[in-house]
Amino acid sequence: MGLFVNTIADCTVPEKILLAAFQLEEAGQSPFSAEALIVAVWQQFPRTFGLKGYAEQHPDSNKVLSSLMGEKGLARRGWLNKMGQKLYALTREGRQLVRRLRNDEPAPAPTDNVKLPxxxxxxxxxxxxxxxxxxxxxxxxxxxxxxxxxxxxxxxxxxxxxxxxxxxxxxxxxxxxxxxxxxxxxxxxxxxxxxxxxxxxxxxxxxxxxxxxxxxxxxxxxxxxxxx
Known part of the structure; x- marks a missing residue:
């Protein structure tokens, strides 16, 4: 099932990057390079990831890279695995999030009194x-x-x-x-x-x-x- 229009509009920058990463893997690129991800996410969301003043011509690589690295980066949040020098792959958690964004599976319902091991x-x-x-x-x-x-x-x-x-x-x-x-x-x-x-x-x-x-x-x- 495809993405809802309002879902795309509501996606955060990290979520848009995950969607692009998912499409790379679906096309057989796993692991994928940071450079491939930069181009893919810019092609899908040029207004978000285009270079200021040249959004339709060039991607803003820093905007993507800053979301991959650092304390709040996608790898640290458990959504991407770093497989090598500038090589990444989606984790199970990352793919689950993408499926929810794509409306392939429902978001987990609120639960009460969870029993932990x-x-x-x-x-x-x-x-x-x-x-x-x-x-x-x-x-x-x-x-x-x-x-x-x-x-x-x-x-x-x-x-x-x-x-x-x-x-x-x-x-x-x-x-x-x-x-x-x-x-x-x-x-x-x-x-x-x-x-x-x-x-x-x-x-x-x-x-x-x-x-x-x-x-x-x-x-x-x-x-x-x-x-x-």
Whole structure:
């Protein structure tokens, strides 16, 4: 089923990029290059992604690239996988979002009192007990330290390189699962804490912020461990 006209008009810049990425993959380009995506999204949405004053002649590559990279980029949000140097592919979550935008499947309905698995319940309690969450919620992001990040991720500086990456990937996947399960509903953790979709989004944003802010620390830790 095709896109509704009002859906296209309401799409955000990241959503339009995902729609173009989907069409590239449907045409057999997977993974696709950043350059191919820039051209594809400009061809579909020249008014949004055209160079100012030359919208019909040239794409504004910076507008696309800025949506791919950074803390709020499509890769960090779990919608695109970076497959190599300037190579990307849609994730399962990215394809699901595209299908909803294309009206191929309905958006999930609001749900109440979602039941989370015990391991996710315990993990969420650990997150909310961390100093990183308290500082982030109190608007004290500038006070966050790498020690706060380590406690949030439950890692130490003695972790092996492979274990470090595996732990970060596990945290990322667990938060994405919680975000999907809770959606626009809510849940109550076993310690009595009420958790909503906004809370799940906050944890995802915090994780991305910590990864971005302390990327050099993580790289140094990996490199140091690799030499040992």
């Amino acid at each position: 015990r391991d996710q319940d315990k993990l969420l309690q650990t997150f909310f007990a961390s100093t990183a969450v308290r500082k982030y919620q109190d608007g004290r992001k500038q006070e966050l330290t790498f020690a706060d990040a380590c406690r949030f991720w439950s890692i130490t500086e003695n972790s092996q390189g492979a274990a470090l990456d595996a732990r970060l990937a596990a945290v990322r996947a667990a938060l994405a699962d919680v975000e999907r399960m809770v959606g626009r509903g809510k849940t109550v953790l076993s310690d009595g804490r009420h958790l909503t979709g906004d809370d799940a989004n906050m944890l995802c944003d915090l994780h991305l912020h910590l990864e971005d802010r302390f990327s050099r620390h993580l790289t140094l830790l990996r490199n140091r461990l690799a030499r040992n």
